[in-house]
Amino acid sequence: MTLAAVDLPRAYRLLNHGPVTLVSSAHAGRRNLMAAAWTMPLDFDPPKVAVVVDRSTFTRELIAASGSFVLNVPCRAQAATVLAVGSCSGRDPECRGDKFAHFGLATRPAAQVEAPLLAGCVGWLECRVLPEAHNELRYDLFLAEVVAAWADPAVFADGRWHFERAPDDRRTLHYVAGGAFYTTGEGLEIGGAE
Amino acid sequence: MTLAAVDLPRAYRLLNHGPVTLVSSAHAGRRNLMAAAWTMPLDFDPPKVAVVVDRSTFTRELIAASGSFVLNVPCRAQAATVLAVGSCSGRDPECRGDKFAHFGLATRPAAQVEAPLLAGCVGWLECRVLPEAHNELRYDLFLAEVVAAWADPAVFADGRWHFERAPDDRRTLHYVAGGAFYTTGEGLEIGGAE
Numbered sequence: 001m002t003l004a005a006v007d008l009p010r011a012y013r014l015l016n017h018g019p020v021t022l023v024s025s026a027h028a029g030r031r032n033l034m035a036a037a038w039t040m041p042l043d044f045d046p047p048k049v050a051v052v053v054d055r056s057t058f059t060r061e062l063i064a065a066s067g068s069f070v071l072n073v074p075c076r077a078q079a080a081t082v083l084a085v086g087s088c089s090g091r092d093p094e095c096r097g098d099k100f101a102h103f104g105l106a107t108r109p110a111a112q113v114e115a116p117l118l119a120g121c122v123g124w125l126e127c128r129v130l131p132e133a134h135n136e137l138r139y140d141l142f143l144a145e146v147v148a149a150w151a152d153p154a155v156f157a158d159g160r161w162h163f164e165r166a167p168d169d170r171r172t173l174h175y176v177a178g179g180a181f182y183t184t185g186e187g188l189e190i191g192g193a194e
Numbered sequence: 195m196t197l198a199a200v201d202l203p204r205a206y207r208l209l210n211h212g213p214v215t216l217v218s219s220a221h222a223g224r225r226n227l228m229a230a231a232w233t234m235p236l237d238f239d240p241p242k243v244a245v246v247v248d249r250s251t252f253t254r255e256l257i258a259a260s261g262s263f264v265l266n267v268p269c270r271a272q273a274a275t276v277l278a279v280g281s282c283s284g285r286d287p288e289c290r291g292d293k294f295a296h297f298g299l300a301t302r303p304a305a306q307v308e309a310p311l312l313a314g315c316v317g318w319l320e321c322r323v324l325p326e327a328h329n330e331l332r333y334d335l336f337l338a339e340v341v342a343a344w345a346d347p348a349v350f351a352d353g354r355w356h357f358e359r360a361p362d363d364r365r366t367l368h369y370v371a372g373g374a375f376y377t378t379g380e381g382l383e384i385g386g387a388e
Contacts, residue, residue: 016231017368017376018212037210040234042246042333050244050335052236076382083384135329139236141244143333161370174211174368174378176355182211184368185379188270190277 001108001119003150010159011149012041014073014123015049017161017184019172020082022072022121023051024107025062026114033099033118034059035086037175039071047146049127054140058090063129063142068113073123075155076183077169081105083179112147122170124150163187195302195313197344204353205343206235208267208317209243211355211378213366214276216266216315217245218301219256220308227293227312228253229280231369233265241340243321248334252284257323257336262307267317269349270377271363275299277373306341316364318344357381 006014015021020037038052049071053060063069074082084103088095095102100116107116113126127144135141151157155166163171163184174182200208209215214231232246243265247254257263268276278297282289289296294310301310307320321338329335345351349360357365357378368376 013371017370018214018231020212037212038234038236040232040244040246042232042335048333050234052234079382079384139242139337141236141337143335159371160374161376163376171379173382176211177207177353179384180354181382181384182355182357183379183382185365185377188273188367188375188377190273190373190375 002152002154003124004153006149006151006156007159008047008146008149009045011047011125011146012044013159014125014149014151014156015039015041015071017172018174019073019184020175020181022074022082022085022118023053023059024070024072024115024118025059025066026116027062027065030062031098031100031116032058032062032090033085033105035082035175042143048130049125049144049146051142051144052140053142066114067129068115069127069144070110070113070115070117071125071127072118072121073172075122075170075172078120079173079181082173082175110148117150122152122155122172196346196348197318198347200343200345200350201353202241202340202343203239205241205319205340206238207353208319208343208345208350209233209235209265211366212368213267213378214369214375216268216276216279216312217247217253218264218266218309218312219253219260220310221256221260224256225292225294225310226252226256226284227279227299229276229369236337242324243319243338243340245336245338246334247336260308261323262309263321263338264304264307264309264311265319265321266312266315267366268312269314269316269364269366272314273367273375276367276369304342311344316346316349316366
């Protein structure tokens with residue numbers, strides 16, 4: 001698992017193109033992983049993000065207890081994992097209370113938060129929840145500051161994605177519904193921008 | 195300009211894969227268009243969305259005055275337009291106070307809101323702002339309910355995108371930074387989902 005630090009003011013670029021994410025969370029020896037397509041950057045510097053975490057989820061309980069989480073950015077090679085962890089609750093006996101163990105998913109510790117980084121991803125944002133209880137209670141909406149960010153340097157370097165340099169199974173994923181994904185496609189550079 | 199109504203509980207699927215959007219707004223005879231990559235679904239039914247609109251923008255003024263906006267989902271054929279309208283303020287004399295006129299962009303009226311629908315796009319979400327002043331003031335974050343939704347039936351039908359049926363220039367776009375986009379790529383169907 002190779003990762004390189006991403007400068008915090010450029011961390012938004014890990015999410016700017018709208019990839020699906022996996023939210024990892026942990027508290028007091030328990031941990032979980034859920035799929036989240038409803039996430040976006042909220043600010044550049046310090047970087048902030050917004051993510052929807054349903055009140056029924058085990059992840060919600062762990063985020064509330066720890067005040068933090070990690071947004072993992074998975075790649076095409078992990079599409080079946082994204083769907084699997086998104087289809088099974090961490091409270092479900094089938095997942096034995098630990099989806100990482102149930103699905104055989106490797107991790108490494110994060111630098112700033114309790115939640116682990118999922119191995120095999122291409123980007124990671126370590127996040128601390130901003131206290132905005134009204135949004136959480138009314139909309140299941142969490143706002144958070146990104147306190148550390150990492151990427152696989154084979155596909156993200158110098159603040160940019162470089163999917164064309166790596167095998168297609170390292171491209172990021174965009175989720176639609178019901179098991180349907182798109183991969184991140186062809187790059188376009190439009191002239192005239194600064 | 196061909197469009198078909200999208201059932202409101204499926205309107206989130208126009209945004210779920212994370213495409214860049216163009217926000218149109220209008221009030222009292224003035225109108226504007228800006229690029230927004232920081233947008234996401236917030237709820238299914240009634241559908242809600244979240245979008246970041248900077249306080250410095252003319253769009254912000256029009257949204258505040260009208261309480262509504264449209265999220266237009268542009269396609270690859272419009273990438274230069276996305277960049278152009280994102281690089282020029284509606285307050286700038288260069289854009290003559292009307293980016294639609296300045297860039298020669300055709301529109302048609304929306305059904306429920308003052309803001310127009312941008313011709314040539316592949317999806318449209320007509321949105322009414324939910325009154326959440328704290329989020330607007332502190333984070334430039336707007337939450338809104340989707341009150342009508344439309345799509346080009348050549349690429350979105352039966353609640354799903356079907357980019358493979360149409361020319362590649364009708365694929366949606368994902369924005370990175372500085373003129374760099376990705377198109378929505380290859381579709382993947384992972385088995386085992388309901």
